[in-house]
Amino acid sequence: MHTVAVLAIDHVVPFDLSTPLEVFSRARLPDGREAYRVRVCAPRSEVYSESFTIRAEWGVDALAEADTIIVPGCAEKAGPPGEDILQALRSAAERGTRIASICGGAFVLAAAGLLDGLRATTHWLATDLLARLHPAVDVRPNVLYVDNGQILTSAGAAAGIDLCLYMVRRDHGSAVAAHTARLSVMPLEREGGQAQFIVHELPPVPRGSVLEPVLAWIQDNLGRELALQTMAARCGMSERTFSRRFREQTGTTPLQWLLRARVHRAQYLLENTDHGIDRIAQQAGFGSPTAFRERFKRVTGITPQSYRASYRESNRTT
Template identity: 70%
Template structure:
């Protein structure tokens, strides 16, 4: 029987802990026997969880040494850093060949232990920039559900952790067992790790009182029309070179990248809140052709316009042109 140790640290998010606990506990072999033995372990017998309650955990860090798989759930913002003993236990488990996986911001604990150095990793998209800044040796992918490096896996959040766990079960025991575990968890088995997290791309902040504010409002009002770098610079009363430099200084990005994000955000809003065809929404957001819309939307949002609409729009979409 495969053993799974879920490492419970102070500030643990209960749902992040419950996701892998549930899916591994539901997994059965074809003859009905449990496929995994799941145990909670912690540095101390009592752990303060997010939400103001305390968890009692029977097993200590030594349980990591005997585990085939170690899962590190996410923790609440402001939780104390993992102790040297916790980090050492994770490194020892990895050195012994255990598979190590994280849920959501549990990736920070793996990174603190040095287990993600030189590897691809993901976390919840809200925390992805912070992970990349704090651990520059980690190749952070902010727009996928999970990343499998073989021994080390990371997932984007509690729901994505279910996808990651089903992926591990399929690796361990095959598709039939994984499919049954998915049914028990009322989960699809089809979502792959490269599927995008559904990210709302905020505009880079502009300092209050910036001389760019009127220009940015004008851009937002004219997204359906062609907006060139020259037109933006002329409206700002600057040369293109000066305007581009000033724009980057105040927003942290280029004018054309800001424009692309603005168009994608407009398209996201229309996909969520209108019955217009995808082709019409592409035109309304200022994309020159349906092909350009699909390619650029996917580049920024990490998924297709149709997939985004099917996930976020409860309305029945209008038929596509020519159908």
């Protein structure tokens, strides 16, 4: 029987810990037998979460017997993982053990050096921090999970369920995974490349900046055709000076900022209205439905229709 070890570290996030327990414990083979043996492993017999204490029957040495290791996320107060934990993960990786992280668990894998040179993801709020602390990791902020073969990472807690179901499907086929998904009241069809439900915030502008009025004007006029010349004229600058000042104060170009503003508006309309794609394309200033679909997918990773369907499915299942 396939053994799944869930590694619990102090200040573990309860939902991240319960996710693999829920999914793998429910998985059944066609003949009714349990598909996985699930063990909670920890450096001590008692581990603290944000709201309760967990008693772990298995120690870190039990990771050596696991076929799959799952590393849940921990709260910020947890601090860096101990060297005994990092070495246990490195040894498991050397043996070929499959290792996956949920949400902030990616930071533990990165600290162990297991993500160097690989694609990885974590919760979208923490992707910038992961990239900054571990520059050798190819951080992908806009996906639900990443499969590198032996090493897998997922975004937020709900994406951890997607990843666990994906591993069940990879191990035992779609029928077993679909049955497990139904027992967990989860859809099976969210693929790893699908974007996280990110609100694409616009780069901040220093308070009192000369750009503040023009950016407010741009957001009020997204449905119009906005050329660089028009935006520069609102500030009384040449296009060259405007572009330079804009990049200095926002870290991006005026046209890139405009695209993100339009995607941000489109996300809001897809989430909160029943307007058709043609109307939203016009309201957000994309010019045509074709341009809207192409540019929205470029930024978010999925089509507007898929974004709307997935957002509403997520709301029904949470």
